[in-house]
Amino acid sequence: MGTIKLKNIKVFSYHGCLAEEGRIGSDYRIDLTVKGDLSRSAITDELKDTIDYVHLNKIVKEEMTIRTKLLETVAERILDRVLKELKLVQKVKVAISKINPPIGGDVGMVTVSRSKSR
Secondary structure (H helix, E strand, O other): EEEEEEEEEEEEEEOOOOHHHHHEEEEEEEEEEEEEOOOHHHOOOHHHOOOOOOHHHHHHHHOOOOOOOHHHHHHHHHHHHHHHHOOOOEEEEEEEEEEEEOOOOOEEEEEEEEEEOO
16 A cells, blocks of 8 residues: 655635635645555556556646535545546545635634545
8 A cells, every 4th residue: 555645736716605705716725645556556667557646636626626615515526536537546535725714813724624435
């Protein structure tokens, strides 16, 4: 078993329950961790035998462009796509952080974390 982590993926998107969040958008930070059997790729040195982190990054960026009210919904879509599209992944965890959320206080970010396994 091995682990691949994508840390601090930065995107600008339009998630949130408030109408203004859909108009002005916000900065987001996403951390993605996947676990799977990396032993074959360690021997073959071939991309086809591993979990492609370029593909993982693409999934995150594409799903973050689809406006939703809740970060939980975006997280679910990311988890489902990773497990569907990358068969070597056995477990995936995503943390989505909204930077400077509009919650009436001095809060640096709010984060939603979810995980799924096969």
